[in-house]
Amino acid sequence: MLLFTPGPTPVPQSVRDAMSQETLHHRTPEFEAVFKHSRELLFELLGMNEVVMLASTGTGAMEAAVTNLCNKKLLSINSGKFGERFGKIAKAYDISNVEIKNPWDTPASVDEVVQAVKSDADIDAIAIQVCESAGGLRHYVEEIASAVKKINKEIMIIADGITAVGVEPIDITNIDCLIAGSQKALMLPPGLAVLGLSDAAVLKIADGKGYYFNLASEIKKQRKNTTAYTAATTLIIGLESMLTCIKKDGGLDKLYHDTSLRAAANTKALEAIGLKIYPVRAAKAMTTIYDKNAEDIRKILKEDFQINIAGGQDHLKGEIFRINQMGLIDVYEAAWVVNCIELALDKLGRREYNATASRIFNIEFFELNKVEE
Numbered sequence: 149m150l151l152f153t154p155g156p157t158p159v160p161q162s163v164r165d166a167m168s169q170e171t172l173h174h175r176t177p178e179f180e181a182v183f184k185h186s187r188e189l190l191f192e193l194l195g196m197n198e199v200v201m202l203a204s205t206g207t208g209a210m211e212a213a214v215t216n217l218c219n220k221k222l223l224s225i226n227s228g229k230f231g232e233r234f235g236k237i238a239k240a241y242d243i244s245n246v247e248i249k250n251p252w253d254t255p256a257s258v259d260e261v262v263q264a265v266k267s268d269a270d271i272d273a274i275a276i277q278v279c280e281s282a283g284g285l286r287h288y289v290e291e292i293a294s295a296v297k298k299i300n301k302e303i304m305i306i307a308d309g310i311t312a313v314g315v316e317p318i319d320i321t322n323i324d325c326l327i328a329g330s331q332k333a334l335m336l337p338p339g340l341a342v343l344g345l346s347d348a349a350v351l352k353i354a355d356g357k358g359y360y361f362n363l364a365s366e367i368k369k370q371r372k373n374t375t376a377y378t379a380a381t382t383l384i385i386g387l388e389s390m391l392t393c394i395k396k397d398g399g400l401d402k403l404y405h406d407t408s409l410r411a412a413a414n415t416k417a418l419e420a421i422g423l424k425i426y427p428v429r430a431a432k433a434m435t436t437i438y439d440k441n442a443e444d445i446r447k448i449l450k451e452d453f454q455i456n457i458a459g460g461q462d463h464l465k466g467e468i469f470r471i472n473q474m475g476l477i478d479v480y481e482a483a484w485v486v487n488c489i490e491l492a493l494d495k496l497g498r499r500e501y502n503a504t505a506s507r508i509f510n511i512e513f514f515e516l517n518k519v520e521e
């Protein structure tokens with residue numbers, strides 16, 4: 149089965165091999181060396197001044213960010229399920245919360261955020277997705293962060309980059325907390341979350357909040373290449389292997405370049421066969437199509453062509469489908485996916501198959517590649 153869901157993503161064979169070695173005890177020099185190297189590679193990936201790894205899924209890092217970085221009121225940006233989650237976390241902890249809510253295809257505007265911040269002096273943290281995976285949209289995170297810092301540089305900018313870190317370069321100049329998760333762009337099994345922190349964020353964390361998700365106790369330990377509680381050893385071994393694998397494949401710039409080309413070629417190919425991109429501003433992590441036959445197409449892909457793509461959630465169930473673009477993806481697999489979507493449209497009697505999708509995909513991918521080289 150070809151796994152083309154925007155999380156979990158397939159784990160490369162070399163990384164699975166690395167994770168199949170004998171169990172290492174977490175309080176040993178052997179594991180601390182692995183931890184140190186993974187940490188160094190994360191500094192390179194995130195570009196932030198501090199890094200913390202947590203044994204949890206991405207949501208745990210979202211929770212840690214909110215509880216440790218917001219003291220008064222959280223402004224959360226809700227253009228989908230994951231933005232909504234930040235508000236739910238605040239609520240669970242009795243942290244005051246205001247929300248900017250938009251339809252799932254629409255990113256929040258810089259203006260909306262600026263107005264909200266200016267009209268409420270209690271807001272001391274903003275939480276936003278870089279890519280809101282519910283509808284595959286790219287928020288104006290960098291622009292929003294820059295505008296907010298001009299108003300009040302004390303406001304913490306929490307950016308959920310779970311489907312953006314490892315997908316495209318992110319300008320972290322005005323970001324205080326950048327979150328990543330193992331099973332999306334990092335191509336690992338679920339269970340490891342990462343937070344990159346600015347110096348200002350580390351200062352604000354001070355003694356930290358909570359117990360398991362107390363970032364102060366983790367920072368203290370992780371600076372010494374260990375963790376407050378048992379480390380997710382296998383996943384951290386996998387992370388070291390994965391980030392090394394990306395390096396061997398040409399590094400982050402090549403990964404970003406290939407992802408960008410593949411996403412663009414996908415979009416052109418699917419538009420050429422009459423399909424409609426859902427978000428107003430599409431992220432590169434996934435290609436999201438709005439279509440009345442979304443579920444039929446997914447079913448045909450799975451049953452006839454052994455390709456697993458994702459559908460929509462909540463009110464978008466049955467209305468959209470999402471194709472993953474995150475990670476090291478072979479171009480022939482990506483070309484095959486658009487080809488099979490065209491075959492599915494034929495099976496549904498919507499459009500006679502003439503190999504347009506794969507042709508356009510190949511032309512776009514290889515032509516764009518030429519221009520940029």
Ligand SMILES: *Cc1c(COP(=O)(O)O)cnc(C)c1O
Pocket residue numbers: 155205206207208230277279280281308310311329332338
């Ligand atoms: C997947 C995802 C998460 C976190 O999900 P977990 O299931 O907790 O790992 C958070 N934000 C975004 C944007 C995501 O895509």
